[in-house]
Every structure is written in structure tokens, then in C-alpha cells.
Amino acid sequence: MIEDVSLYEILTVTSILFFIGVYGFITRKNLISILISVELLLNASVVNFVAINKYLYPDVLQGVVFSIFIIAVAAAETALAVAIIINLYRQISSVEVKDVETMKY
Amino acid sequence: MNYAEILLIPFIPLAVFLVLGIFYNRIKPAVSGIIGVLGLLISTLLSIKVAYQYFFVLGKDGGAYQAIVHKTAWMNFTETLRIDMGVLLDPISIMMLLVVSIVSLMVHIYSRGYMKGDPGYTKFFAFLSLFTFSMYGLVLATNLFQIYIFWELVGVSSYLLIGFYYTKPSAVAAAKKAFIVTRFADLGFLIGILIIGFYTGTYDFELLNDPQGSPLLSWAASSFFGMSVLSWGLLLIFLGGAGKSAMFPLHIWLPDAMEGPTPVSALIHAATMVVAGVYLVARLFPMYYFVEDGIILQVVAFVGAFSALFAAIIAITQNDIKRVLAYSTMSQLAYMMLALGVSGYDGEAGLGYMASMFHLFTHAMFKALLFLCAGSVIHAVHSNYLKDMGGLRKHMPITHITFLIAALAIAGIPPLAGFWSKDEILAAVYEKDMLLYTIALLVAGLTAFYMFRIYFGIFWKKDPEYATTPHESPATMTIPLIILAIFSALAGFVPFGQYISADRIALDVHINVPLAITAVLMGIAGIGLAWLFYKKETDLPDRLAASLGKLYTWSYHKFYIDEVYLFVTRKVLFKRVAEPAAKFDRQVVDGTMVGIGNSTVRTSEKIKAMQSGKVQDYAMAFVAGVLVIVIFFVYYLTQ
């Protein structure tokens, strides 16, 4: 619990962070930038987990544990994503979204 | 009188038709000819027997011949309206029975010679039998619908026979034209039947023709465009009759129909089928006379008079002998119509009716004879055109004599048949209307003129260069000629008025001497002119033609009626109706339907673009969708 800081303020900040991530995810045209945006989204949710754990249920540690899991999964995800990006770059010499839309129609 | 015997008359030809038609390939031509002739011979003998029994054994009842009707239901329309099939025996149907039988028999015999060696020999006899059957059915019809049924059947037999030489395009076209023109007329007939059936509640001749019957008196009940509906019905029925009998302006098919074999022309297009129109009007004569005081009869008379003159003028200038005869037929049929048109109903006033029937009878004989003679000539010289003929009297004596008899008969020279009947007609017209009489008289003169024009052209004049010397036709062909010539010569002496009259009460007919002399003089004048012009090769005709100028060309081109029809059908109906209909269907109606399909496809193309394959677009749509759902469902709906 942070003194003089209410849960509302924290959640407000994470909401803003989350939507910045959404904004980035939708507008960026580069796969790595999208990855960055995804990190922002994940971080926003991690902070939420932690803050709610602390403010509402200090005795149980689910929030914290889940944050750890999220970070682990994010690391795995990033590793995979980077692998895919590099592989893709080798194949088509580009990491632009517009070049990888074979799922069209 | 034996009903079964009467039924045999039409059914024997039908049986012959079926036998010949089904075993078409397996019957030898010679056998099929004999089957046809024998069948018809039986029918003819039966017809004569029936006629004898009707007129002489049964005789009059209460001063008038009574109609004998046998019928069975064929199809029911409503409680009151139905089609019966049966036979109606009355003086005119028996007279027609005789005409059909005799002419058909002669034509059958004649055809055995004429058609010899033709690959379609069996088929020809089959069709002839079919026609004879249909014609018997028409003649014996007891009601309007039955007559319509057989009317159509004779139409189709006529179609088949005109198109007999089906590999010849002109024959095919002529057959088609004949069928469609008469079909158009039949449309009028059918609508007329519908109208009369609707307003009178019956198709039966006996009820319709009863002068005191309720169907007839209902005419005043409702009117339509200034005439009673019944008059309209009768007018439309007359339209049907005019189509079959080649009245102006529905005559155009008849000259073309000469593309058929000549015996067919003799049987169908001279003696029997084409008089069906006259017969129809005669059949319904009381109705025509009583409904609205015979207003339609006036139409009949004027159409008749005009057609008679019109056809006679065209006949003068034609060079194809069969066409001349065709126009002559048309003219004579119009004569009969005219006579019906001016006739009254009872007693002396009914002279026109009797004269019309009389002329029908005599005309059938001499016109059939003329055609068969023409066939004999064509058989010999292998051409229809006057320019290929001449001087044939030396080569073909029998044909020559019989043709001469027939020509004199049609010209109205006493004592041959035509004189008597024509005289009655002229007398009847004279009673009624001076203008019509003048026209009729003029037509009589023209008839003599054009008839002798071809007579001299065929049998006199100088010989053209014949490739092979023409010779007289075989006996199978000349015997019918001789028989018909006898009929043509003697038919006039039948006391016709005793047997046939509008009210079926015997009519004493006497020659009106001044009128008769005038008519005979007209005929002789016509013959004389023809003799002057055509006996020897002179340039008189050409000079006359040149001096007449336009009239001659117009007449030569049949007053361009064919062209008018061609214009109407080709340029108006085909180009302006049928083609746009077909185009409209393909482009507008079908276009709309296909357009609906295509616009679906286009819409789907548009929607497809939303499936861009870009995760970001999906994410955006997802976010937007979630927002909409949240805002709408959580905040809007729960308020």
C-alpha cells in the first residue's frame, strides 16, 4: 500500500498505459513496434494484478504469482516473436506488416 | 336412317388415314392408292344412300325438311356448355356431303395417275384421307365447337398438303402462310364462339338457329361499342369464315396455296375446304338474319361483292394458270358470300341463300374440273405458266373438251351448270341492291374473260417449242375429268330450290328472263373479248396493258396486298414486337435477375476487403466492437 495513493489513481494510470499500448498495436506498421506495444499492454495488466493484490487482498499472493507468470510468458513470447521476425526477415527481407498479409480473404 | 351408316362415312377415310399413316413404309404405293380410292368409294356410296333416304324416303315433314341430329358428349365445360360430337343431317349438310364425296372421289382416282412415281405417294393418299375425314366432320357438325374442331383439322390437312413438296422452299412458305393466315381468322372464329357461347349458353346449331329460340332473342340484352354482343360474335365468326374462304383481305394465302399438288388444289382449294366459310355462314344463316336485323349480313354482302371484283381483276393479269384459277375461286366464293349477304329468310326472300348453296354445288363441280384439267395440262408440259403452253387442243383432246365445258360453265353460258346458279345469284342481288348487282354483273363478265384468256392461251395460240411432245394424260386422269364434265354440264338441272332453302321449305325457282339474258350477254362479251385478244398471237393485250398503266401493274402485283402483309408481319410484328420482346427478355428481365446476382457478388467483394489479413485491423475492429458492446449493453441497456 502506497501512502496517499488510492487504487483509483493506479488503475487510471494502467488504463492509460493499456490504451497507449492498444494505440500502438493498431497504428504501428512494423512487427517489432507491435511487439513493443504488446509489452506495454502486458505491463499494464501486470501492474493491475499487483496493485489489486496489494490493495484488496494483501494476504493472498495470487496477483503477485500471476505477475511472475505473465512476465515469464512475456519473455517466452518475446523470444518466439523475435525468432519469427528474424526468420521472416530472412525470407522476405522485411518486417513490415503490409508484406505479411497472406491470410487475406 | 341408320346412324352407324352415317358414322361410317367419315370414319372410313379416318381408318384409311391411320392404316396408311402407320404402315407408311410397308405398303406398296399401288396398294395404298387402291385402299384410298376404295375407302372413299364406300363413303361416297353411303353418302348417296343417305342423301337418297333423307330427301326421298324420309322426305318433308310439315312442308319442311327436318334436321336429324345424333350426338354424344365429347367434353363438358359447364353444366350447360359442352362440346358434342355427332352428325347433323339437314339439306345443306347432305348437299355438302355429296359435294365432298364426289369431288374427293374424283380427285382420289385422278391422283392415282397424277402422283404416280412420287416418293410420297402413300403419304399423299394418307393426307387426302385425313382431309376428307376432317371435311366430313366439318360438314356434319352439330355445334359451333365441333365445326371449329374440324375446321382446324381441315386447316392442318391443307397445311400438310400444300407443303407436300416439303423440300421446295416456296411450298413450305406457302403452307406456313396458309396456316397462319387462316389461323388468324380462326382466332376471330374462336373468340366469336366464346362470345356466343357465353351470351346464349349453347353451341348447338339447332338451338342457335331456332328463330323463336331464346338464344337468338337475347341479342338485345347487352351491347358493346354500338352493336349487340351477338353481332360482334357473328362478325368474328364471319372473320373465321372469311379466312377459310379467302375473302378480302384474308385471301392472300389462297394463290400461294397453289404450290401444293394440283389434285390438292382441286379438292381443297377449289371445291371443298374453301367453301367451308360460305357453309359456316349458311349454317348459322338464321342467326345472321335475325340478330339485329341482319346487320352482319350487310357486311357479308359487301365483303363478298368487293372480294369478287377484286379477285376477278387480279385474275385477268396473272400468268400462272393455277393462280388464275385460284383468284377465280376466290371470286366465285365471294359471289356465294354476296348471295348469302343479300338473302332473306323465308319464302321468295330466301332466294339468295338457295342460290348461294346452288352455286357452291355447281362451282365445286366445274372448278374441280378446271383444276384437274389444269393439272393434266401441267402434267403434260411441266410448267404452270401460260408462256410455256399453247396449241394443246391437238395433243390433249379430252382435256381440251372438258376444260371448255368447265370454262363455259363458269362463264355462265346456258345450259351448263354455272348459268343456272349464277342467274339465281344475280336475281337475288338484283332484288336487294343495284350497286351490288352491277358489281356482280361486271364480275360475271370478267370471269368469262379471264377464263377464256387462259383457255385460249392453253389450247389455242401457237405452239411454243415443246421439249417433248405433250400427250394426253392416262385414263385414271381423264375418266374423272369426263365424269366431272358431265356433272358440270348437268348439275344445273337439279331442282335445287326443292331441296334447299333458308327455311327448309321448298322454293319454286324460275328464271328471270331479262336478267338471265343480260348475264349471258355479259359472259359472251367476255368470251368474245378473250377470243379477240388471245385466240391468235397479237399485241393487243400488251397495248391494252400499256394503256391501262397503273391499274395493270397494280393488278399484276395483286394490289400489293402481299407486300402490306409482309410489311405488317416482318417489319411491324417481327421487328417491332417479337424482336424487342426477345431482347427485352434477355436484357431487361433476365438482366435484372442476373443483375441481382451480380450485385450480390459485388457486395461480397466489398465485404471481402474487410478481411484484410492484417491483425491490426482485426484488433481495431475487435476493440471497437468491444466498446460498442460495453457501452450499449452495459451502460445503455442497464440504465
Add this chain to the structure above:
Amino acid sequence: MERIIFYILAFVIIAFAVASVNSRRMLRSVVYLAFVLISIAGFFFLIDYNLLAAIQLTVYAGGIIVLIIFSVLLVHHIEMRLEMASIAKRITTAVLCLVGMGVFIYTIHSFEFEMVENTKSTTTQDIGDRLLSYGDGGFILPFEVISILLLAAMIGAIVIAKGTKLMDKNS
């Protein structure tokens, strides 16, 4: 005091996040992200979860950022400027996000949280106990699952990253 620090951190997080998603240089974008992540680690310190903060710093600010920087360096020239989405799309998205943000914040603020006053400090041992216990509230199973996931991701990353070479050989 804490309140001020929190606001500073919040400001840094948001400012750098915005900078990160708007920068037209890839590397800068990543560096801004690093600032965001570090600030979040600072937030974890502030909220008294030291272990989490450490993990955040090592895994995120350390591992992931390095990974991303490597990939950036592999596929980009440092000076390359990124292509941006069209103005219209950016505005639409921004509006959409603002609306979303509004909905979130409104929802959060209209909800009464039952806060529990506490000053309890969570130790690393508590977290470790919780992670490895198999009794009530224990997370041993997810823990193992995550470890397998990580293993799979590792193998997958290797296979994918060298996939083309194998394919080249085959073909």
C-alpha cells in the same frame, strides 16, 4: 512523499509510453520502452514488492529489451525512419482509444473497492512458498506448466530462427 514519487513515476510511464509508440526511430522506441519498464520496476519498489521489481528489471528491462534491441539491430539500419500509419487512421484509433479509456476510467471510478488497510510486507520467501506449495493456494502445477512452456518456447525459438537453413539444405 510516496504520492509525489508515484506521480513522477506515473508521468514517466505515460510520457515514455506515448513516446515509444510514436517514435519514428526504432531504437529510440525500444529505449523509451526500457524507461517505461524501469519506471514500472520503480513502481513495484514503491508498492513494496521487491522481488517483482527485481524480476521486472532483470527479465524485462534486461532480457527482453536486449532481445528486442538485437532484433532491431539485425533487421534495421539504426537511422532508418519508420513508416507511420495514415493520419486518418491514427486519429480514428486515438479517438477509439480515448473512448475506451474513458469507459475504463469511468467504470473504475464508479466502482466501490473494499480496500484493506495494511502495511504488511511480502517477503521473497512467501512468494517462493506459494509458488512451490501443493496445498491450498499453492501454485506448483502452474509453475511446472510455465517451466515446460518456457522450455517449449526456447526450443521453438531455436527451431524457428534456424528454420530456413534446414529448409535450404533440404531443398
Add this chain to the structure above:
Amino acid sequence: MDILSLFLIVPGITILLLVFTRNLGQARLIALLGSIAQFAMSVNLVFSYMKERAINDSIMLFTKDLIWFEPFNIHYSIGADGITVTMLVLTSIVVMAGIFISWRIGDLPKEFFISLIVLATGVYGFFISLDLFIMFVFFELAVIPMYLLIGIWGSGRREFSAMKLTLMLMAASAVLLVGILGIYFNSDTAGNGFTFNIIELAAANIPAEAQKIFFPLTFIGFAVIGALFPFHTWSPDGHASAPTAVSMLHAGVLMKLGGYGVFRVALYVLPEGAVEWSWIFIFLSAFGVIYGAFAAVRQTDLKYINAYSSVSHLGLVLFALLMFNKTAWNGAIIQSLSHGFMTALFFALIGMIYERTHTRDVRKMGGLLKVIPMISATYVIAGLASLGLPGFSGFVAEMNIFVGAFEHENIYYRIATIFSVSAIVVTAVYILRVVGIMLMGPVKEEAYTQFPRVTWYERMGILLLLLPIIGIGVAPLWLSDLIYKSLHPFIQGVL
């Protein structure tokens, strides 16, 4: 075993047996035996019907009623009256003729015959069902195989045509389904629950307001398959692309579902709606009669000519049905039969001609009468029948229609009748045009003289179809008696 269900069971068994056949010879033998069995059944049905009718006065005979789906009150409910019987006879004859004509079908014979018989089953089912829902099911069952038959065994733009046909008919059945559901949900006037049963629906007196809404839907839904102008455009393309036997079945039988459905459902269940709307549909159908005839005049493809002629002839059926008059209805039913036999015969002949000349363009042919006399002569006869010559079925039908329609008390309807009567002239024009160009005239090509003669199976097909045409035309009384009595309950609903 009731006599009507057999009409579903026997084709079912035939299909089952067909599945196990291995080549053309076996497949066609099985199909032929099946169709002969169906024909025998239909003939038997005629006699059983007449025997039963003499002692039984109910509207439908041989009825059977099994619950199929309780919650919606859907029954497997079948029955027959005189009209059904005649339609079943028509179907069985056309199916048999179709199998004879397909005697030498090229590829996938087994599948072809299966589809053909599935189609026939749908048609049988449609005719005998008394329950709107299963009627609809059978309707769909009849339409779907059409897609395969045209799409796989067709010629020309077959995918397009098949698609067009199926989509238009499907759209129609969508409309129809709305109509049927509308009827269903308005059927509870007596408080006994909703029903799909036609007889009960007619007795239920659906509220006039609902009738006015649902009549046009039901009517159009059925009339599309009856080629009502302007919804007929699937038919020319469909016919042109379909293989011979399919064209025969399609024009001969399937298009009859339209008139039959209108008669059984739209007019019987919704009489007030029908009276309300009849003027517009009378206008459309009378226009279609003339229009189809004129459009046929300018066609060059034999099948197109025939398709437009069907539009004209079937327009007459709908026209007559809307006249609410026993005579006209009688005519409409006979016209359905007559047109069924006639067009089937036409299509069979066109198929035979096409097999020999490899073209359907009339302008490219000539003088066929000389080289293939039997086919050509039959074509002439069929043509004459089609233009309503006495002695053939068409005449009987048309006269009934015209006389009946002319009995209508409204003068405008009588004028419309005169209008449609005039189609007989145009019909003569297009029929004789074809006869003149294609059959008569000089033989156009030397190769024509080498044409194979008519084979026995072609002969059988021709005879099967020709005999009923002549039979109805020469002795119409027994047929119209059969139909006339069955019309009585229907006309009472209207009056």
C-alpha cells in the same frame, strides 16, 4: 402398405439398388425397372382411385397421417384426389421416357440416374403431401438434384445456368417459406393449435388480413417454378444447358409443381387473398402468355424456343387458376398435363436431333424430314399439338381454359381472356417457323444422309409421350371427369 407411400418407397429402393450398380448397363436397367414399377403403380392408382371414389366422398382418398415432429405439429400426411392421380401418372410416364432417352448417357451413369430418381421422388412427394411442411421439404428435394444434373451433365454454360436456376428457385422457396410460416402462424383460429395440414387450414378460415399479406408470397413462391413472368428467366438458360432427360423432367414435371402448388395451397388455403390479388397476377400471366409466344418467335436455339413456349403455355395455367372457375381450373390441370407430355416430347426430340446434327440452331439445319423422318414427323405432330390442334391434348386444355375464363363475370377478365387467346396465332407462327426452317426445305448438308436411324429406346420414349397427348386429345371426357369432381371442394372454398 398404403398405395401412396409406395410412390416414395419404390424410388427409394431403386436408388438403393442403383448405389450397388457398377456400369451403365446395370444402372439403366435398374432405373428402367424402377420406373416401370412406378408407372405400373400409377396406372394401378388410377383404377383404385376410381373404385374408391365411387364409394367414398371425402376430399382426399388413401390418406395416411403420421406425426413427424410433435412440437410444431408437422405430420407425414398424404392423400390423393383426381388431380394428384393425374399428376402422378404424368410424372411416372415422363420419368420412364426420360430414362429411355438417357439410355446412352455418357459419364457417371449411376450418379445420373440416382439424381434423376431423387428428383422424381421429390416430385411424387410434393404431389401427394397434404402437409405444407413436408410439401415444402419435397419441393426442395426436387429442386436440389436439378443443380447437380445441370451442373455436371449439362452443356454450354452449365455452371452458370445451374447456379441461376437453383438460386432463383431457392429465392422463390425462401419467399414461399415465409408464406407457409405465415399461414401456419395464423392457422389457430379455432383454438386447436397451429397446423400445417392443408385440409384443416382450408377449414380454419385464416383471417382475411393475413390472407392478403401471405397470398402474394405463397403465390409467387410457387409461380416462379411455374415460370410466371417476370420470374421465368431461369428457365431458358436452365433448359438450354440441361441434358435431354433433365430438360424433359424439368419442363414436363418440375414446372408443374408451380401450378399445382398454387392450386393446392395458395388458392385453397388463402381464397380471400387470392380474390384480392388476382387482378395483378392475371395481368402478369396473361402478359406472359403473349410475351412468351412473341419472344419464342425470334429465338434460334430450339431449346430456347421451347422454353419460351413453356412460359407461354404455363402462363395460361396460372391465368386459368386465377379465374376461380371450375371449367378454367379443369383446363389448367389438363394444360399442365398436356404441356408436361408435350414439352417432354419436344425436349426428347430436340435431344435426338442434337445428337445427330450437333447443333440446336434452327438456322443451321434444314430438310430433316427427309433424313430422319420419324423424329421429324413426331416433331411436327408435337408442334401441332403445341399450337392447340384439335385431336391433341393442348386443344382440350386451351378450350377449357378459354371457355372457363370467358365465363368470368368481370368484363375486364373477359378482355384479358381474348388477349391471351390471341397467343394461339403467335404460337402457330413460331412452331411453323421451326418446322419450315428445320424440318422442311432442301437437305442442308451431305452428312445428314448418314444419320443413324431411330433406335428402339428413342422410339419407346417418343411413343410413351405421344400416346397420352393423342389419348387426351381424342377422348377428353374421362380425364376431365376425373379432374372435375375433385375440383368441387376447392371451388367451394373460394365462393
